[in-house]
Amino acid sequence: MKNKIWLSSPHMSGNEQKYVNEAFDTNWIAPLGTNVNGFEKDLQEYLKIDNAAALSSGSAAIHLALILLGVVAGDEVIASSFTFSATVNPITYQGAIPVLVDSEVDTWNMDPVLLEKAIIDRINKAKKPKAIIIVHLYGMPAKIEEIRLVADKYNIPIIEDAAEALGSSYKGQKLGTFGDFGILSFNGNKIITTSGGGALVAKDKNAIDKSRFLATQARDDAPHYQHSHVGYNYRMSNVVAGIGRGQMIVIDERVEQRRANNSFYHEFLDSIEGITFLEEPNDDYFSNYWLTTILVDASKTGGLTREDIRLALEKENIETRPLWKPMHLQPVFEKYPAYVNGVSEKLFDDGLCLPSGSNLSANDRTRIKDALLKALKK
Numbered sequence: 001m002k003n004k005i006w007l008s009s010p011h012m013s014g015n016e017q018k019y020v021n022e023a024f025d026t027n028w029i030a031p032l033g034t035n036v037n038g039f040e041k042d043l044q045e046y047l048k049i050d051n052a053a054a055l056s057s058g059s060a061a062i063h064l065a066l067i068l069l070g071v072v073a074g075d076e077v078i079a080s081s082f083t084f085s086a087t088v089n090p091i092t093y094q095g096a097i098p099v100l101v102d103s104e105v106d107t108w109n110m111d112p113v114l115l116e117k118a119i120i121d122r123i124n125k126a127k128k129p130k131a132i133i134i135v136h137l138y139g140m141p142a143k144i145e146e147i148r149l150v151a152d153k154y155n156i157p158i159i160e161d162a163a164e165a166l167g168s169s170y171k172g173q174k175l176g177t178f179g180d181f182g183i184l185s186f187n188g189n190k191i192i193t194t195s196g197g198g199a200l201v202a203k204d205k206n207a208i209d210k211s212r213f214l215a216t217q218a219r220d221d222a223p224h225y226q227h228s229h230v231g232y233n234y235r236m237s238n239v240v241a242g243i244g245r246g247q248m249i250v251i252d253e254r255v256e257q258r259r260a261n262n263s264f265y266h267e268f269l270d271s272i273e274g275i276t277f278l279e280e281p282n283d284d285y286f287s288n289y290w291l292t293t294i295l296v297d298a299s300k301t302g303g304l305t306r307e308d309i310r311l312a313l314e315k316e317n318i319e320t321r322p323l324w325k326p327m328h329l330q331p332v333f334e335k336y337p338a339y340v341n342g343v344s345e346k347l348f349d350d351g352l353c354l355p356s357g358s359n360l361s362a363n364d365r366t367r368i369k370d371a372l373l374k375a376l377k378k
Contacts, residue, residue, distance in 0.1 A: 001317060002316065002317045002367070003317070004317050004318075004319065005317065005318045005319060005355050005360070005364050005367060005368065006319050006355065006357060007189070007291070007319045007320065007321055007353060007354075007355055007356065007357070008189040008190075008290070008291060008355070008356050008357045009188070009189070009357050009359065010188045010189075010193045010195075011193075011254065011357060011358045011359040012246075012247075013246055013247060013249060013250040014246075015245075015246035015247075015249045015250070016242065016243045016245075016246030016247065017246070018242075018246065019035055019038075019241075019242030019243070019245045019246050020239055020242040020243060020246075022034070022035070022242065023035055023238050023239045023242050024239075028238045029237075029238065029239060030237070030238055031216065031235040031236065031237055031238065032216075032235065032238060033238030033241070034238070035238045035239070035241035035242040035244075035245055036054050036235075036236055036237075036238050036241040038241070038245050039054050039194075039236070039241040039242075039244040039245050039248070040052045040053065040054050040199070042244070042245060042248040043184070043199055043201065043248070044201075046174070046248065046251065047174045047176055047177050047182075047201060048173075048174065048177065049174075049176075049177045049182075049201050049202070049203060050203060050205065051201060051202050051203065051204065051205050051207075051208035051209075052199050052200070052201045052208065053199060053200045053201075053208050053211045053212050053215065054197065054198075054199050054235070054236035054241055054244070055197065055198045055199060055200060055211075055215055055234045055235060055236055056196065056197060056198065056215075056233070056234050056235065056236055056237075057086075057185065057187070057196060057197060057198045057234075058086060058161070058163040058183050058184060058185030058186075058187070058198035058199075059086045059089060059090055059198070060198055060215070060232065060234040061181075061183035061184070061198045061199060061200040062086070062087065062090040062133065062159060062161065062183050063090035063093050063094075063232070063234075064200055064211045064214055064215060064232070064234065065131075065159045065180075065181040065183065065200060065211075066090055066091065066093075066094050066096070066131065066159070067094070067214065068181070068207050068210060068211060069130065069131050069157050069159070069180070069181075070130065071091070071094050071096050071130045071131060072094060072095070072096070073094065073095030073096065074095065074096070074097070075094070075096045075097070075129075075130040076096065076097045076098075076099050076122060076127050076128075076129045076130060076337075077091045077096050077097070077098060077099065077129060077130055077131045077132070077133060078098075078099045078100075078101055078115065078118060078119070078122075078129045078131070078132045078133065078156075079091065079098050079099070079100060079101070079132075079133040079135075079327070080100075080101060080103070080109060080110045080133065080134060080135040080137075080161075080327075081100035081101060081102050081103070081326045081327045081328045081338060081340065081344055082102065082103045082108060082109070082135075082137060082323075082324055082326050082327075082343075082344035082347065082348075083135045083137065083161070083324055083327065084163075084324055085327065085330065085332070085333075086163070086185075087133055087135055087161050087163075087327075088100075088133075088327050088333060091133075096130070097336060097337070098327070098333060098336045098337075099118060099122060099129060099336065099337045099338070099339070100326075100327050100328045100333065100336060100337070100338040100339070100340075101114050101115050101118050101338075101339050102114055102326070102328075102338075102339060102340040102341045102342075102343050102344050103137075103341075103343045103344045103347065104143065104343065105343055106143070106281045107137070107140045107141065107142055107143060107278075107281060107285070108137050108138070108140065108278055108343075108344075108347060109134065109135060109136060109137050109140065109141075109142035109143065110134050110135070110142055110143075110147060111341065111343070112143050112146035112147050112149075112150055114339050114341055115132070115147060115150050116150045116153075117339060118337075118339040119150065119154050119156065121339070122337075123154070128154070128156075129156055130156070131156060131157050131158070131159055132147070132151055132156050132157070132158050132159070133158075133159045133161055134147055134158060134159075134160055134161065134179070135161040135163075135164075136160070136161070136162050136164060136165035136168060136175050137164065137324075138164055138278060138287075138289070138290055138291045138293050138353070139164050139165045139167070139168045139191070139258070139287045139288040139289055139290035139291070140165075140168070140278055140280070140285070140287045141165070141168055141169070141170040141175055141285045141286070141287065144160075144170050144175075144178045145170075148178065157179075157180040157181075158178070158179035158180050158181075159179055159180065159181045159182075159183065160175065160176055160177075160178055160179030160181065160182040160183070161183055162175040162176035162182055162183060162184055163183060163184060163185035163187075163190070163198070164185070164190070164191075164290045164291075165287075165288060165290070166184055166190070166191055166192065166251070166288065167191055167251060167252070167254070167255035167288035168286055168287050168288045169286045170284060170285060170286070171284050172286075176201055177201065177203075180202065180204075181200060181201070181202050181207070182200070182201040182202065183198060183199070183200055183201075184198055184199040184201070185197075185198045186198060186199070186244060186247075190290070191251070191254050191255065191258060191288055191290050191358070192244070192247035192248065192250075192251055192254060193243070193247060194236070194240040194241065194243045194244040194247070195240050195243060196240065197236050197240055197241075197244065198236075199236075212235070213229075213231075214229065214231055214232055214234070215231075215232055215233075215234035215235045216231065216233075216234075216235050217231035217232065217233060218230060218231025218232075219231065253358075254358045255288045257358035257359075258288055258289045258290060258292075258356060258358055259287075259288070259289050261289065261292055261355075261356050261357075261358075261360060262277075262289040262292045262356075264365060264369075265277070265292050265294070265354060268369055268372075268373065269294065269372070272301075272376055273300045273301065274296060274297040274298070274299070274300030274301035274304075275294055275295070275296060275297075275301070275376075276294065276295045276297070277292070277293065277294055277295075278293045278294075278295075289356070290356065291353045291354070291356045292353070292354045292356045293323060293351055293352065293353050293354070294351065294352050294354060295347070295350045295351050295352075296309060296350050296351075296352060297350065298350075301376070304375070304376065304378065305350075306322065306349070306350050306351060306352045307322075308375065308378075309352060309372070309375050309376070310322065310352060312371065312374070312375035312378075313368075313371050313372070313375065316367065316371040318355060318367065318368055318371055319355060320352050320353060320354055320355065321352070321353045322348065322351060322352060322353070323347050323348050323351030323352070323353065324344075324348065325348050326340075326344040326345060326348060328340055328344075329345065329348070354368070354372075355368055
């Protein structure tokens with residue numbers, strides 16, 4: 001059988017082992033240490049933001065952001081419907097209620113117009129949302145300025161889910177730094193990885209300091225174990241932070257490689273009737289193109305669907321994946337309020353994520369191209 005071509009697999013730089021060895025050599029096999037401090041500093045310098053807390057996952061970062069914003073049981077939190085469930089799950093950890101908002105067609109992210117409609121309707125029901133979680137899907141910047149204007153108009157804080165968007169920017173400003181809080185993910189499939197991990201970033205030093213306190217079981221400053229708050233085991237390990245430090249050395253290179261993958265697909269798919277891409281709307285938007293994504297219009301491809309293409313590549317041992325199934329269609333979330341316009345459902349029906357790893361070889365690309373063109377000829 002041919003070797004598996006993964007959708008987005010980890011890509012080590014060779015720098016990571018040095019920092020991991022340092023953790024072993026100094027016996028800092030613990031949640032804290034010089035690698036954690038160094039990784040946080042690397043993130044701060046890269047994002048040009050003053051405060052970052054390295055955590056166990058992006059989900060942990062969202063959960064802590066909600067706690068810091070005072071979200072409690074019964075509160076409502078608006079979130080993008082077109083996303084991975086990790087965006088919405090932490091809302092339920094607090095006993096709060098997700099209010100799901102659909103996408104617009106330009107960036108596939110939260111629709112600012114629909115967002116305002118949702119806010120007005122919730123306020124009219126005496127349920128003003130406590131926070132808004134926006135997502136930069138597949139690395140594409142959301143219409144962040146428009147969303148920020150709506151959020152500010154109603155005085156609602158923003159949690160910016162940039163889990164897929166490290167290295168992306170809007171008008172030259174890195175994503176994750178526009179919201180009251182920004183969250184990152186370093187899961188194994190992300191543009192850089194620490195195996196598992198995430199980060200919470202903010203301009204507010206006190207908030208990030210408090211997030212570190214909560215993430216280390218909220219232990220009070222006392223010679224014995226004393227706790228005045230509920231805490232969490234959410235801090236990043238010093239060992240995996242070492243992997244992150246090695247990965248940050250090549251972050252710009254990884255962005256370039258992902259964008260090169262996107263250009264590679266454009267070269268031979270742009271001329272195919274019925275195949276379109278998620279693209280930067282204008283020069284203000286800079287996407288890391290974490291995943292290259294296409295839409296397949298069966299009415300223009302002779303009846304060939306997204307699923308036909310996915311299955312054809314699967315036979316060649318090439319992993320592709322449908323776009324995210326919207327949260328308002330998920331059994332676990334379908335009972336919650338949702339403001340939909342049909343955009344994300346159409347994207348889910350017609351969309352496909354193509355192999356986008358920064359470690360794709362020339363041979364991998366040839367296999368992918370041949371498999372795609374063979375499927376499209378059918």
